[in-house]
Amino acid sequence: MKNYTVVGKSEKKIDSLSLATGESKFVDDFEMKKSLHCILVYSPHAFAEIIDIDDSEVRAIEGVVDVLSFKNTKQILHTTAGQGFPEPSPYDCIMFENIVRFVGDNVAMVVAETPKIAATATKKLKVDYKVLTPLFDAERAMDEGAPRLHGEERFAPIPVKYEPERNLAAEVEIAFGDLKQGEAESDYIFDHTYNAHYGSHCAIEPHSVKTYFDEMGRLVIISATQVPFHVRRIVSKVCEFPIAKIRIIKPRVGGGFGGKQEVFLDQMAATVTIKHKRPCRIVLSRSEVFQSSRTRHPIRVKLKMGVKKTGEMTFLEMDSLLNSGAYGSHALTVLSNCGAKVLPLFNKIKNLHFIGRSVYTNLPVGGAYRGYGATQGYLALNQHIDMICRKLNLDMPEYIKENHIKVGETSEVFKAIGEGTEGVTQYVNSCGLDQCIDYCIKEIDWYNKRDKKIINGDKVRGVGLCVSMQGSGIPLIDMASAHMKMNEDGSFNLNMGATDIGTGSDTILAQIAAEELSTTLDKMIVLSSDTDRTPFDVGAYASSTTYITGRAVKKCAAKIKEQIIQVARDIMDSGDNELIVDSAKVIDEKQNKSVTFSEVCYYSLYTHNQFQIQADASEIVKQSPPPFFASTAEVEIDTKTGDIKLLKYCSAVDCGQAINPQLAEGQIEGAVANGIAYALTEQYIFSDKGNLINKNFKNYKIPVAADMPEMKTKVVESHEKSGPFGAKSVGEIGINGPMPTIANAIFDAVGVRIFDAPFTPEKIYRAMKSANDE
Amino acid sequence: MNTVLKINGKNIDVKFDSDEHLLHTLRNHGISEVKNGCEEGECGACMVLLDGKPVNSCQVFTATVHDSEITTVKGIGTLHEPSIIQEAYVEAGAVQCGFCTPGMVLASYALLRDNPNPTEDDIKRALSGNLCRCTGYVKIIEAVQLAAQKLQNT
Numbered sequence: 001m002k003n004y005t006v007v008g009k010s011e012k013k014i015d016s017l018s019l020a021t022g023e024s025k026f027v028d029d030f031e032m033k034k035s036l037h038c039i040l041v042y043s044p045h046a047f048a049e050i051i052d053i054d055d056s057e058v059r060a061i062e063g064v065v066d067v068l069s070f071k072n073t074k075q076i077l078h079t080t081a082g083q084g085f086p087e088p089s090p091y092d093c094i095m096f097e098n099i100v101r102f103v104g105d106n107v108a109m110v111v112a113e114t115p116k117i118a119a120t121a122t123k124k125l126k127v128d129y130k131v132l133t134p135l136f137d138a139e140r141a142m143d144e145g146a147p148r149l150h151g152e153e154r155f156a157p158i159p160v161k162y163e164p165e166r167n168l169a170a171e172v173e174i175a176f177g178d179l180k181q182g183e184a185e186s187d188y189i190f191d192h193t194y195n196a197h198y199g200s201h202c203a204i205e206p207h208s209v210k211t212y213f214d215e216m217g218r219l220v221i222i223s224a225t226q227v228p229f230h231v232r233r234i235v236s237k238v239c240e241f242p243i244a245k246i247r248i249i250k251p252r253v254g255g256g257f258g259g260k261q262e263v264f265l266d267q268m269a270a271t272v273t274i275k276h277k278r279p280c281r282i283v284l285s286r287s288e289v290f291q292s293s294r295t296r297h298p299i300r301v302k303l304k305m306g307v308k309k310t311g312e313m314t315f316l317e318m319d320s321l322l323n324s325g326a327y328g329s330h331a332l333t334v335l336s337n338c339g340a341k342v343l344p345l346f347n348k349i350k351n352l353h354f355i356g357r358s359v360y361t362n363l364p365v366g367g368a369y370r371g372y373g374a375t376q377g378y379l380a381l382n383q384h385i386d387m388i389c390r391k392l393n394l395d396m397p398e399y400i401k402e403n404h405i406k407v408g409e410t411s412e413v414f415k416a417i418g419e420g421t422e423g424v425t426q427y428v429n430s431c432g433l434d435q436c437i438d439y440c441i442k443e444i445d446w447y448n449k450r451d452k453k454i455i456n457g458d459k460v461r462g463v464g465l466c467v468s469m470q471g472s473g474i475p476l477i478d479m480a481s482a483h484m485k486m487n488e489d490g491s492f493n494l495n496m497g498a499t500d501i502g503t504g505s506d507t508i509l510a511q512i513a514a515e516e517l518s519t520t521l522d523k524m525i526v527l528s529s530d531t532d533r534t535p536f537d538v539g540a541y542a543s544s545t546t547y548i549t550g551r552a553v554k555k556c557a558a559k560i561k562e563q564i565i566q567v568a569r570d571i572m573d574s575g576d577n578e579l580i581v582d583s584a585k586v587i588d589e590k591q592n593k594s595v596t597f598s599e600v601c602y603y604s605l606y607t608h609n610q611f612q613i614q615a616d617a618s619e620i621v622k623q624s625p626p627p628f629f630a631s632t633a634e635v636e637i638d639t640k641t642g643d644i645k646l647l648k649y650c651s652a653v654d655c656g657q658a659i660n661p662q663l664a665e666g667q668i669e670g671a672v673a674n675g676i677a678y679a680l681t682e683q684y685i686f687s688d689k690g691n692l693i694n695k696n697f698k699n700y701k702i703p704v705a706a707d708m709p710e711m712k713t714k715v716v717e718s719h720e721k722s723g724p725f726g727a728k729s730v731g732e733i734g735i736n737g738p739m740p741t742i743a744n745a746i747f748d749a750v751g752v753r754i755f756d757a758p759f760t761p762e763k764i765y766r767a768m769k770s771a772n773d774e
Numbered sequence: 775m776n777t778v779l780k781i782n783g784k785n786i787d788v789k790f791d792s793d794e795h796l797l798h799t800l801r802n803h804g805i806s807e808v809k810n811g812c813e814e815g816e817c818g819a820c821m822v823l824l825d826g827k828p829v830n831s832c833q834v835f836t837a838t839v840h841d842s843e844i845t846t847v848k849g850i851g852t853l854h855e856p857s858i859i860q861e862a863y864v865e866a867g868a869v870q871c872g873f874c875t876p877g878m879v880l881a882s883y884a885l886l887r888d889n890p891n892p893t894e895d896d897i898k899r900a901l902s903g904n905l906c907r908c909t910g911y912v913k914i915i916e917a918v919q920l921a922a923q924k925l926q927n928t
Contacts (some may be wrong), residue, residue: 019872020879022847029806038817132913193877201909204811204819253875253908254809286812500909501869544833602900662867666909670870673910696906697816704902705911706895713912 003590007515007725010662014507014526015252015500027208027224028283035210036065037117037270041125043100046134046362046690048146050098050107054126058110061124063117065276068109070098073271076238077153079365081329082227082261082763084538085475086157088420090169090328092150095238095267100129101149101326102362103691104291111272111280134362136688138300141167142361143510149326149360151469158420160332167440169328170358172336176418177351181313186306190387195378195756196739198684201297201369202674202702205254211269212279214247218231219270222249226261226499228529229541237268237276238773239448242758244272250529253501257674258368260501261541262294285492292696294367295684297334297358298323305384311394313403315351316343318379322358323367331358334366334373336417342377344411345469345627345708346403351678352413365439368541370671371735375472375678379757382466382740386567386747389718397437397446398617400467407431424475426623431729432654432718433467439714441465443650444632458640461647462749465632468736471624472729473544480549481535482556484513485614488605490584490597491523492560497537498549503731504663505545509553510723511659516557519584519597535616543627543729546659550724552619559615567604567613568595591659625720627728628654631672633709635745642765646676646742652714653735657726664730665713672711677703680688683758775862781805782849796822796831796839800846807847807876811905813881818904820878822846828884828898828903845874850883858928862921863914870908877904882918886925892918 018024055067073096080091096106107127112118135147149167149344156162161171181190208224219241225231229249236243253260263284267337272280284293300321308313320338328340328346339354370374400533405432407428414424440445444463454461483495495512510524517523527534539547565579568586572579577590595603604613631651637644651672658664681701683692694700739757747753752767775792778785778805779799790799797820797924800808808831811819813899815833818861822831825844861872862868871873878901885892885900906914 010867011868014865016864016867016869016872017856017860018853019846019869020863020875021851021853021856022870023853025806026799026809026873029811031804031806136871190819201871202905203871204817204905205871206808206811252872254811255871257907280872285816286817502873504870539886590917628820644860662913666867666913669910670908671910674907677904689910696814697812698814704905704906705898708898708911711910711912 002504004515004725007509007659008657010660011507011511013043013504013514013523013663014510019252026205027060030210030222032210032212032279032281033282036111036276037115037118037282038109038111038268038272038282039115039122040106041110041122041374042272043103043105043107045100045129045131046103047132048100048129049132050100051128053108058121061117061121063113064121065113066111066716067108068096068111068271070096074240078234078238079329080262081266082230082263086232088158088553089330090152090154090156090162090331094327094467100771102364103689105326105365109268113164122667138321138359141269141361144167151361151474160420164693167360169324169355170332170335171338171362172356172417173354174339174413175353176412179315179351180537181315182306182351183667185308186314188391189304189308189314191304191482191757192383194301194380196299196379197371197388197757198298198364199678200290200700203255203257203259206286208283209261209264209265209269210281213273213277215745218245218247219273220247220249221266221534222251223266226256226501227263228499228531229536230539231263231266232531234263235267235270237570239270241270241274241611248531250499256501256540258541259294261368265696271618272583281302286756287695290700291364291692294329295364296369296541297366299338301377301380303384307392308387309392311360311392311399313346313349316349320356322356323361323362323363325361327365328358328360329365329367331417336419338377340413340417340423341374341470342381344405344413345467347405347409347411348403350746353737359665364692365567369564370674370732372732374468375736378466378736379469379739383743385746388627396465397441400437403436404467405435415421419474419477421628424623426679429625429722430656430718431628431747433628433630434715435716436652436654437467437626439652439716440630440632443712444634444648446632450717453749454702459636459638461634462635462745462748463632464741464744464748466737466740466744467628467630468733469542469624470733471629471731472547473624474542475621475624478538478542478544478548478553479618480537481616481618483535483550483616484554484556484560486560487599488598488601490519490556490601491525493525493527495527496549496553497529497534499537499540499543501540503540503667505540508546508659508663509549510522511602512550512553513557516554516580516724543732545710546727547723547729548619548621550727551621552617554724555616555619557617559617560613562614563613564600567600570608571599571603572593623722625722625728627730627733629733629737631741633741633745635742635749637746637749637764639750639768642761642768644680644746644759644761648679648710649676650712652716652734652735653730654716654718656720656723656728658715658716658717658727659727661715664715667730668713668734669711670761671732672737673703673708675735675738678758680758775837779844781838781844782846790836792837794836796834799836800831805846809873811813811873811875818877818881819874821880821904823880823884847879850879858924859886859921862924863917866913866917866920868909868913868917869899874904874906878914879905882921886922890922890926892922
């Protein structure tokens with residue numbers, strides 16, 4: 001444990017008072033005079049061809065300015081995935097097209113003087129559809145004769161398997177060792193199929209964008225986005241408008257969780273502003289967010305594992321089928337991570353095969369979502385581990401400790417799977433998983449509760465455990481950068497493309513800069529995410545900001561420190577003396593002299609050899625050090641009804657050095673709460689026509705405070721030598737815990753295994769009933 | 775229609791449609807600290823105090839409120855003069871994205887005014903009209919406990 005002064009302290013989040021007093025501005029809080037307002041018209045059919053659109057009655061309404069549809073917009077193939085370039089997602093989207101592929105797909109957009117006029121006018125739009133036979137079952141998507149969603153003009157911009165003629169949006173396969181031999185060596189084989197379901201991010205701020213031309217004729221886009229620089233690039237492509245004339249401003253963003261990585265509204269608003277030379281506003285309603293934005297990809301995971309009587313794992317075979325919905329956004333990379341972030345955890349397995357396929361269906365579109373495939377994969381892996389331990393009568397915490405990847409070790413999986421390319425060989429530098437497990441089993445009182453089936457009337461209790469790892473950014477692909485300059489009072493402007501969407505990245509990156517410069521957090525003036533004013537950053541995704549942008553900021557601050565020392569040397573006439581930087585001062589101990597940062601800056605700006613103390617730095621990384629996570633839970637099941645109550649949830653994370661422990665805890669608590677609801681109550685319910693019928697908070701149940709169990713959270717510190725001040729990531733990993741932890745706890749209580757999430761009372765009741773009937 | 779609304783102690787002239795909800799009237803007149811998260815009365819982001827009582831402004835017709843005192847989060851405290859509750863939210867780390875925070879602060883204010891020494895269950899119940907997707911509510915509950923303590927010591 002290093003002795004830091006700013007890092008490792010729970011400094012107050014720098015924007016939190018402004019947010020708590022209602023001063024901070026989100027996209028829709030920016031006033032724009034004479035703005036146009038847009039309301040989208042969506043397909044009522046899961047699959048249809050649009051024969052014609054008659055907008056004459058709409059255009060006749062006073063206050064309607066335009067109706068955008070395939071008839072008057074450019075037909076430019078692109079992906080809305082909001083990733084780096086070229087994207088690892090297929091180019092299969094057109095902003096408005098003459099084919100609609102799910103209930104909720106874009107048909108047209110009414111542009112009017114007020115939101116009310118636009119909303120009323122949408123009802124007058126006449127659309128002539130030729131309804132096609134839809135495809136809802138992902139398992140049937142590649143069958144001969146299955147409805148085909150996309151034509152042959154669709155393509156993948158990177159060299160990967162993509163076969164729209166079979167509805168195959170992506171495929172990943174890796175294999176090493178010899179499965180047959182592994183099977184032959186096995187005393188027991190565990191072979192089960194799990195289903196992780198659709199989910200909505202439910203950021204409380206809906207997707208929002210405002211566009212206008214500034215006084216220089218440049219297009220300004222104020223966007224609730226996780227990826228401002230990708231927005232600029234994608235809007236430029238889709239609107240055929242030069243990057244030089246586009247500026248993206250990211251204000252405060254009301255949560256993202258992956259949902260605001262998707263770039264699908266910005267180009268629509270931009271199109272209106274470019275065409276009509278007027279400001280434009282699009283803000284989705286909650287039901288639109290549920291149905292027509294992006295979701296968590298449902299994944300069916302078949303997992304087969306063998307073990308010897310000793311517990312030694314002999315082989316692992318995983319077959320994942322990802323339902324990508326109507327478009328292939330993140331279809332390849334979420335699928336890859338279902339293996340890549342899951343399979344290295346038990347790295348002693350010598351014989352392994354992972355095959356994953358992503359297929360199109362006429363259902364809502366998947367996208368990036370916190371956990372990103374790992375959440376779905378761990379649902380399977382952790383239940384398997386529980387089964388193995390029960391069958392062999394092994395102590396589960398000890399079994400995991402014995403078998404998980406350790407410091408100095410690697411996994412062939414790291415090398416085999418990347419982001420549409422091969423991966424990168426890496427060795428684990430830091431791992432606090434054992435401490436995480438120890439904390440969680442102690443907090444839940446594991447050894448007094450596991451297998452004890454504590455009964456109280458009709459109710460019985462059980463406990464479960466799970467472990468997981470994630471990554472810290474995408475090695476050799478993600479790039480982040482920072483620019484800093486110094487001011488007369490010893491303060492610094494820190495300008496970054498890194499995108500704080502509520503995570504606190506502005507704060508922790510400023511802490512990193514302050515630590516490197518031996519000054520205090522209040523000396524950092526942060527500007528993040530304005531494509532005109534801040535240098536490039538890929539944005540807020542892949543658990544990358546603390547690790548990668550953090551490294552860029554540290555490097556940048558180190559350059560600033562060098563310049564400060566040089567100026568101080570000049571001021572104090574220090575010659576070759578060793579100079580120390582401490583508490584915003586430069587000290588020459590030999591001469592018993594010191595100068596403050598403020599004096600250094602005044603001197604550099606006004607006195608001699610004047611120059612601006614400033615620097616920039618960029619970083620890419622060669623590795624993606626995994627954070628580690630464990631969680632335990634205690635549930636109580638009503639054996640008469642299947643009703644499930646989550647009593648307590650304990651989590652521990654090893655995120656390396658926590659830059660700000662309070663914010664790190666907040667990331668875990670939020671991710672775990674989201675995971676708990678995903679495990680127990682959140683689900684997409686479709687009509688037989690593919691219409692999402694519960695697209696509101698009344699019927700898609702996310703938790704309120706009163707729904708939460710007792711929560712215990714611990715940040716276990718380790719030191720990741722490649723990370724800024726020892727840090728790894730923390731943003732996503734917590735969400736991997738609740739599904740398998742709760743599933744294992746349900747089994748511990750009532751002896752039934754629920755393979756398909758969410759674990760509703762009805763499913764538990766039915767499982768108990770069929771177990772009793774047998 | 776026209777009326778005068780009393781917002782945070784000030785009289786403000788507003789224009790609105792007869793079927794307009796208070797949320798829109800407020801936001802149309804620059805009261806942007808009142809957030810729109812769902813317009814279904816479920817998320818609490820648009821919460822205001824109407825004569826001291828927390829309501830979802832997306833469910834209230836503007837035409838019905840002309841005699842009432844409306845309090846938004848800025849009526850509880852401002853950036854330069856924050857209330858103890860707002861400071862407690864900051865100190866406890868209860869603000870992540872902050873979109874739900876104005877509503878949460880108002881619900882907390884109403885609770886602590888009526889019940890200065892709430893139990894954890896009281897807090898959970900009082901905040902159960904407000905959705906937060908970032909925090910898991912742990913630090914929000916801690917913030918209310920911290921505020922209760924600080925208010926009792928003043």
